[in-house]
Amino acid sequence: MLRLFKLFVLLAVLLGGGAAWWVHQPLPMKAEMVDLSVEPGTSVPGIAQAVSDAGVQVDPSLLYWWFRLSGEARQIKAGSYELERGITPRSLLRKLVRGDEALRAVTLVEGWNFIQFRAALLKAEHLKPDTEGLSAGSIMSSLGRPGVHPEGRFFPDSYTYAKGSSDLAVLKRAMRAMDKKLEAAWSQRLPDTPLKTPEQALILASIVEKETGRASDRAMIAGVFVNRLRIGMMLQTDPTVIYGLGATFDGNLRRRHLQTDTPWNTYTRTGLPPTPIAMPGKMALLAAVQPAPTSALYFVSRGDGTSEFSASLEEHNRAVNKYQRGQ
Incomplete structure (x- = not known):
């Protein structure tokens, strides 16, 4: 009472x-x-x-x-x-x-690999680390993609979350975002592309992302790789070799690494590697399906973030001497 x-x-x-x-x-x-x-x-x-x-x-x-x-x-x-x-x-x-929640944000950077993204999630403020200790395979199973390799499956962006949210929830949003971006890019592919599936577009986009020093070069770099795919020429791109080396890579790529065969070594194997090697952004995805029309088969860094493109090996060797060896 x-x-x-x-x-x-x-x-x-x-x-x-x-x-x-x-x-x-x-x-x-x-x-x-x-x-x-x-x-x-x-x-x-x-x-x-x-x-x-x-x-x-x-x-x-x-x-x-x-x-x-x-x-x-x-x-x-x-x-x-x-x-x-x-x-x-x-x-x-x-x-x-x-519903004015206390929000935090975690950023997935273009060109990061899955290991780097997981490290960022673990460091994110007030984000519950539900994936800590889980294998990559277990994480993908939790996200409803059992048997799918995680590399390249998450769209690079900044994701806000409420304090106490699960890192799995962030991963799911990033995965769905990549699904949508890849679908949108694939729908805009050129009719003569040698790429057969969205998966191949994702793999090529990840290579373009890692090879690009300046955004304006993306479409040309994609054009070089597409030209090589068309004629069955090895892609011979260093980032794939580095990815295949994994934790054993010490930051110094040597000739013996280029000769060490792994599924991702594009110096020993033709065609695209079996999986993406990084998280490509929107522009890399578009470059992969809409490469620049070019006769170039080679490119080399000029040392300022841009690349020099060549149609013949002779031209390429001259560019290498000029920009890499100072001759």
């Missing part, structure tokens, strides 16, 4: 003029900022109690009735929130109704 009387008094206060004053007053807090987690399916009384438990010094019953009488209690969204000192009952409710 005493609790019912207390609630009756609280209701009377809120229905009276006191409500207009109280809802605009800062709520006492135990710290400058507290974290509030509202789980899906939490009742309105449970949400009020969670606010109090988080460190906001307010009677949960009073807060509950404010939520109820506002007419917006059912619009409160689950999520992770940061409540800062000075927040009022009114601004608190507005934050919860808007």
